[in-house]
Amino acid sequence: MAKVKAKREVNKAKPYRFPWIKVVIVLTVLLGAWLIYLDAVIRDKFEGRRWQLPAQVYAQPMELYPGQTLALARFTSGLDQLGYARVSRVQAPGEFSVSGSGVDVHVRSFRFPEEAQKAGRYQLTFSGQTLTGIRQNQSEVDWLRLDPMRIAGIYPNSGEDRVLVSLQDVPKTLTDTLIAVEDRGFYTHWGVSPLAIARAFWVNIRSGSVVQGGSTLTQQLVKNFFLSDQQTLGRKLNEAFMSLLLEVHYAKEEILETYLNEVFLAQAGRRAIHGFEQGSLHFFGKSVSDLTADQIALLVGMVKGPSFYEPRRNPERAMSRRNLVLDVMADQGILKDDDASALKKRSLGVVKVGQSSANRYPGFLALVRKQLAEDYSADVLRSDGLKIFTTLDPMVQDSAEEAMVQTTASLAKSSPKNNELQGAMIVTSHANGEVVAMISDRNPRFSGFNRALEAKRQIGSLIKPVIAVTALQSGKATLASRLNDTSFKLLFDNGKEWQPANYDGLEHGQVLLNSALAHSYNLAFARLGIDLGVADVLSTLGYLGVDDLPEAYPATMLGAVNLTPLQVTQVYQNLLGGGFAVPIRTIRAVSRADGSQVARYPYRTQQVLSPEVAYLLQHALVSVAREGTARSIYSRFSSDVVLGGKTGTTNDNRDSWFVGFDGRFLVTTWLGRDDNGVTSLTGSSGALKVWADVLARVGPESWQPVKPESVEWAYVEEETGNLSREGCPGVVALPFIAGTEPQDKSGCLSVDSGIEAIRSWWQGVFE
Template sequence: MARIDYDEDDSSDDTPRPQWRRRLVTWTLAAAGLGLGFLIPYTLYLNHEVGERFGQLRWQLPTRVYARPLELAPGLALDAATLKTELDAAAYREGDATRAGGYSRQGSRWTIASRGFNDVDGAVAPRRIEVVLSGGRVASLRDTAGGKRALKSARLDPARIATLYGQKQEERRLVRIEEVPELLVTGLQAVEDRDFGSHFGIDISGMARAAIKNVGAGRAKQGASTLTQQLARSGLLGIGQEQTFTRKGKEILYAMLIEARYDKRTILETYFNQVYLGQRGSQAIHGVSAGAEFWFGRDLRDLSTEQIALLIGIVRGPSYYDPRKHEARALERRNFVLGEMLETQLIDQAEHDRAAKAPLGISKTPGSTTANRFPAYVDLVRRQLARDYPADALAGAGLSVMSGMAPSAQANAEGAVARTLKGLESKRRPPLQAGLVVTDVHNGEVLAVVGSREFAEHGFNRAVEARRPVGSLLKPFVYLLALAQPEKYSLASWVDDSPVTVTLGGGKRWNPGNSDGRSHGSVRLIDALSQSYNQAMVRVGMQVDPERIADLIRTLAGIDTEARPSLILGALDQSPYAMAQLYQFLASGGEIQPLHAVRGVLDGNGRAVNRYDKDPAPAQEGDAIAARLITIALQQAVSQGTGRQLVADGLGRLSPAGKTGTSNDGRDSWFAGWTGDHLAVIWVGNDDNKTTGLYGATGAMRVWSAIFSRLPSAPLTVGDKGLDWQWTVGTGTTDAGCVGARRFAFVAGFAPAYTPCPAPQPVEMLDGEGEGVAGDPGRSGGGWREWFGFGRDDDQRDADPEADPARRTPPSAEDQ
């Protein structure tokens, strides 16, 4: 019996197996092997790249410069226009005081909802306050919570005035996910990525849903990329490049790797800080916080429903949906987003209908994301930070620089320069320029800087860099040294204003004259200063000694200069900033206050890492008295002397003190003046050093008047401590009823002896009823009386005739 073998199939030998199948399997396996061999290392490379570049996305931030916070307190000099300027600068919105960053007003009553912020002394909590203004002052200040409790003070968050970038011109303001409005978080996902919480970087169902909507609409209304893909595209691949299959594949891999490495919260937070939302010149706007300021001029927390919808809509194409250029297109996109919000029940029908009818709410000009709104002031900030922060360490470091700028003072200064110089223009006068500095007399903070009449343009900063002859601006400091010798000089001292000759080295002679070409005989020292008589000035200055004048200038302002006789009449080239530092000594009542534009620097977490706002040391008694005597004299210079036009301008209410200055041939016009709160030093002239025909009173003082006509400031008062006010006739004190008697302030203990009323004589020009101040420099010591050995009768010293500017040019002129 034959055996049947089931392991053999004779028929199979007759039917060969198809070769193409075998080849397909072979090539498929080979391709898969090659693909995996390439894909695995490439994926590892991309994973390393994601780790490095994703971290950079989250931490590279520009450094921002802020103005000083407005500190409100009962009694503060403040009017409605100034308060509105301050609020507008800090991007407060009018009409809604229920939410942070808003305010409302009813007559003189203002309700302000401040935002919380970090200052140099720590965190300042948000609060809702009520401010009542009356008579140009804060009449009352209350917290609206808890029965309107009265407050001693309250600080409002400051305006951002500049941004210091690194190499990339990107504006970005880091926010935590908790700081992003909930409607923005959920609304963005509703429009761009509804399955964000569940997908792994790419969303197949989302792609299908987007395709259906776009087909139904007949055009692309909804994208198919997830938020993670968008983040990979803009943050890791870079925006603005042509989309290719290779680039799309890389984007998908990036998205999947990001999802594998980071949690959803981190991804979403990074997206909100990275998303591209617009462009201004070379400056790219990144992140929702910067976008809110750029498009709406508002803090992110202050956005309305319709503004949030528009911001979400702009994400899809900031250029295509630019609401400033394509209003109709942007409106349609915004309303589409509102519809998505309604569909996903993020808003109800009533809110949808209200928001859909609302205007776009775009600010007319881009918000405070500009790189530098105040170039002259920021230039000063950079200079003062340079010793602690090299430029490359400061830019892009994510720091907060808290400056001393007062937006209202800056606005008034800029406006005053623009209006005044325009009014002074004429065909016979060369183009005028200006530089000025405004400071706080209480602490030395620089409140405003104008470096050019084109104050918004970058360029030469005349407030800091321009060095021009200061003229008679130095005269008060010569008399300051004289009055530090109360046994020899007082405001009532008689000084000789007759022709004077000063013998210089090498047998040279100097014969300065008065600007009016006249001599005035024997005049009181206070009148010689207030009328700016040169001949009397030179006589007193040579008695004081030019060497001491140079030493005083060096001590108070750090200015090194040669001690020449011509220094007495202002033969010194300096900037407005340097002269502001010098005059700060007088304006502060004798304190040595280093001027500073920077109050402090905060790190990325809001902690102070450097402070520059230290309280100055109290004035020494001798310094305070001499400074106050000069203040009294310069108040007379305003009320009756070279600055009397200020009284005609209505500024007598401030009782200001001030000094005009004019260089040779009217090339440079100066004015330095102060009130109870502010000092301003102003220069007006021509860059080509041509004659302008302007005196101090007709040029720079006009700018000062324009500033203080609008800037709220306290009147200047001088206390009585340490001064002895006496009625005087001739060389002695007398009774108030004597004919021709004038009232003068003497250092206590140094008033001349009493004499009975003399025979009737011509009445002198009456002085104001000034008030005075503290201490006895002749007996107490302290201050610069001891520094320079005042009270000695030293020999006069001649200046070097070869180096003396007085040999080459006529003496300084002065205003009449």
């Protein structure tokens, strides 16, 4: 009994062993631990790297100077491409107007690797095909550079696209407007605003659903940064605690700057546009520092519903929202009432999507990525916010694309054999090896197999200049050397025979080297190559830039060598460099997100030929266009423009090549089928047409190399290769390294010599 009683007493005492105070202590400890955890989360994120920043890839900037070959229409087309707005009166960066032969343009600011360029207004004048003057504030300017076009990004797996901006570079109008619209108590609250929450709570209770948020900017930042979109009590509590903690640790300015870079503003395909700088570039094609008040109003207005107010898809909603924000700006004294009213009448001013669209030039970008991969890891490219300054010239690229698309479409219709025609093209600035355009597919937007980089195809007659250079460099030949263009047969030890033939099936007897190259005579060049030594010719190919040399066979001398268009470009680039090899480049410089330079990819050169030999060979390539297999080019251009190049055709017209050049660009074009099938095209009836079309679009300039001092021109009788003189029949003018001119004289020159001798004799008599 006593036991039972005692037990009862124990039972009665139990409630007193769990007092509320203990519960409170436990909860407090748990809460404290939770707060410590949240605090660690916040500090870890804020003090580490806050975002993975994609690498931004830029085209080369448009560089302008008086005297430059640039037509007004071409310039304004470039401005359109850059997303500059054509207006009647220029007021802000990113705008231009045209009147007569002049353009008034307000250039946007941009941070180049070597200097920060401020926004500024310039007046440009044009005359015909020439930019004649640049003025700023009534003063002449020597040169001007526009901000470069962003052509791609290399994104983190999250797909977030973001360009960081510091608070000091954000216009005060923007921050004032953002605070006025989203969180008027920002500078006074502690991260949460009980008054705002109470107001939102009341509105939501009355409406029966969540229609208004009471979140401060700090809370919005916390939600975007750390939490999900779930509307649960637990998430809201975490948000409130983390906001308070954020405010304890960090200054208002730092929180605001982080918000400005974090906020989500749009979805563009797989890219999520975050932050006001990237939003500004995405919608207005310019930096946030160059925005006008109405553009600021639109961007700030979009924070409430980036998809709902997306101005390209929903322009009316966006306009209405922008005007509402402009009213708020006027109410809060950020704008004058009159200004706000005037700004409401403006259009949205959103640029076309293409300006900052992702990976518009997949062929070129594949080469950029390949070159970047040599120096940077994929992780660094996706997360360090590098700025990659490339060599792409968007105007040339667009011309090349139009030429490729239109010409291949036309050629495909010309024969059933061309139905599956494919193509690739590389355009370089031959003076410095910069790739200014590149196409890897007949459809330039296709980003699959990159034919320009990876398609190894037989090069056919493109090998002939390499044979010619080997001959000229050896000192055994000049352009006037007579080659034997007659049939021959080689018998191999295994009993097999090799018997080359000319494309026209004819033999042309004794021909000058210059003429044999111009007309691409196979027999003459096969003989020359074999005489020189196939290994020697391949060695030349090696120092002209080909690393993976093929086996040495006689057929190699007719172009049985598989090279990619990129390799072909490198070889011809080196042939055009006046004897100096220049590596092909796609990148000029790389800088960090803050603009400081990481690396530069400078011009480098290495002598591989004597300048004299290079000059001679270049003349032979000009002869190809003047009188040889590429002479059809002069059906499109006046003969006073000097052009050069070389056609290449392989067996059964499986490959149509043309490598052409003018004073500025070297263009390598390949056409053929991926299955190596037969087409109806030779080098001149296929690839040459694409080059001609590119040239017509970009405007040809004459090729005018500087003549080395030790090169002399002489007249040579084409039939015999003997020295002759101007005016004699059947002569051509050819360059020679001094002292290598033909020794034998033509009959015409002998007559002249005789006359001169008689004249001297008569003079002697009379004197």
